[in-house]
Amino acid sequence: MAATSDAARPAVTWHDPKRCLWLIGLVVPLLPFASWGLVAGTGSGAFWWTGFVLLYGIIPVVDQLFGKDTGNPPDGALAWLEQDRYYRWCIFLYLPAQYAGLVLGCWLITRGDLSVADRLGLTLTLGGVAGIGINTAHELGHKKESVERWLSRIALAQTWYGHFFIEHNRGHHVRVATPEDPASARLGESFWRFLPRTVSGSLASAWRLEKTRLARLGKGPWTPRNDVLSAWAMSLVLFAALTAAFGPGILPYLVFQAVFGFCLLEVINYTEHYGLLRGRTASGRYERCAPRHSWNSDNVTTNVFLYHLQRHSDHHANPTRRYQALRHFEEAPELPAGYAGMIVLAYFPPLWRRVMDHRVIAHYDGDVTLANIQPSKREALLARYGRAV
Numbered sequence: 148m149a150a151t152s153d154a155a156r157p158a159v160t161w162h163d164p165k166r167c168l169w170l171i172g173l174v175v176p177l178l179p180f181a182s183w184g185l186v187a188g189t190g191s192g193a194f195w196w197t198g199f200v201l202l203y204g205i206i207p208v209v210d211q212l213f214g215k216d217t218g219n220p221p222d223g224a225l226a227w228l229e230q231d232r233y234y235r236w237c238i239f240l241y242l243p244a245q246y247a248g249l250v251l252g253c254w255l256i257t258r259g260d261l262s263v264a265d266r267l268g269l270t271l272t273l274g275g276v277a278g279i280g281i282n283t284a285h286e287l288g289h290k291k292e293s294v295e296r297w298l299s300r301i302a303l304a305q306t307w308y309g310h311f312f313i314e315h316n317r318g319h320h321v322r323v324a325t326p327e328d329p330a331s332a333r334l335g336e337s338f339w340r341f342l343p344r345t346v347s348g349s350l351a352s353a354w355r356l357e358k359t360r361l362a363r364l365g366k367g368p369w370t371p372r373n374d375v376l377s378a379w380a381m382s383l384v385l386f387a388a389l390t391a392a393f394g395p396g397i398l399p400y401l402v403f404q405a406v407f408g409f410c411l412l413e414v415i416n417y418t419e420h421y422g423l424l425r426g427r428t429a430s431g432r433y434e435r436c437a438p439r440h441s442w443n444s445d446n447v448t449t450n451v452f453l454y455h456l457q458r459h460s461d462h463h464a465n466p467t468r469r470y471q472a473l474r475h476f477e478e479a480p481e482l483p484a485g486y487a488g489m490i491v492l493a494y495f496p497p498l499w500r501r502v503m504d505h506r507v508i509a510h511y512d513g514d515v516t517l518a519n520i521q522p523s524k525r526e527a528l529l530a531r532y533g534r535a536v
Contacts, residue, residue: 161224163471165216168451169237175279175452176244178272179252192265198272202411206448207488215445219474234471235295238454241283242302245276249305250389256400257393266400274404277305278411279452286454288312289466300378304385306408309378310353318352320466324423324440325433326519330413334422334507334515335524337496341417342410414490418442418482419459422507424519436463438479439510445475446485457486480510508532 174181178198185194220228228234252273256266280302288299288311296312303309315330322328329348332341357375358368371377386401423440425433438460444450450457458473465473482489483502492499511517515532
């Protein structure tokens with residue numbers, strides 16, 4: 148007992164400077180309520196677009212204004228920090244707010260006095276909440292406690308992206324920063340080319356992983372024990388219930404917000420490993436994933452909204468580590484801005500390549516052959532950058 152107390156003492160004396168800031172993440176699922184209130188208070192339908200404007204306009208600017216935070220918790224505080232249940236509740240509370248907002252949004256869309264532009268803005272706001280909800284599911288889905296893994300699936304139901312739970316944990320984390328990974332973007336690959344590859348590739352990968360797992364148990368894929376099918380069943384029940392409550396007219400908006408939500412996840416995926424490649428060992432296997440295989444960002448605003456997702460190197464090194472304990476690594480490549488700004492850039496491939504390609508080349512000391520290159524761009528990139536002397 149004495150030894151335990153001595154080990155815990157340094158952690159107790161350390162103060163987490165972001166402790167209260169994590170509650171700011173709950174602003175996102177409350178956006179439909181904020182939009183409703185702002186429209187009612189001002190009479191302006193522009194506020195139905197609050198989520199869209201916050202995501203693509205306000206947060207990128209605020210992210211630059213508030214700058215970076217490279218501070219790490221002391222090693223002696225990590226175990227104590229991970230066990231503090233306060234941080235879990237900051238995540239758990241996202242889900243009831245997410246689904247309450249979805250129900251409110253469905254009611255507002257179908258009650259009949261919103262214009263087409265109003266409904267479009269509100270649907271994008273709902274999709275933004277759902278997309279950031281996938282990040283919440285990502286945090287929960289990596290944990291060992293079954294309740295958190297179930298909550299992860301519930302968070303994913305709004306976007307029909309329940310297969311992400313399987314593919315990300317058992318596919319992406321194995322193949323990250325390799326040409327075989329559909330969720331790792333390649334040098335020279337635009338986001339618009341990456342998007343169909345990652346959506347279809349991740350879906351196919353999740354199905355294969357489940358099919359293989361069930362085959363080992365002597366079962367075929369068409370069974371309720373298939374986690375891909377059970378996740379989609381959850382989405383089907385959700386959409387059926389909302390259609391029964393609000394009528395079939397709500398279905399196009401539900402589909403639209405789901406597509407926008409998972410595309411938001413995929414544009415974040417695009418930024419996380421762009422052009423980075425794990426080398427081969429003497430045995431021919433890929434080297435172990437290291438901090439140099441993920442783009443990091445310490446911009447504090449986006450890190451608060453995304454629960455430290457941008458400390459991606461530590462996440463890949465320690466997938467079960469809780470968000471509040473993720474650390475900054477000096478050796479990890481750093482994005483020039485937070486994810487909020489980088490995803491806007493990713494929508495415009497010429498601008499993205501102007502900002503990012505030379506950073507990838509510099510990361511490999513000028514040797515472009517060490518990067519994960521889009522095959523169709525290989526000759527052009529070799530001609531442009533050559534090989535380091």
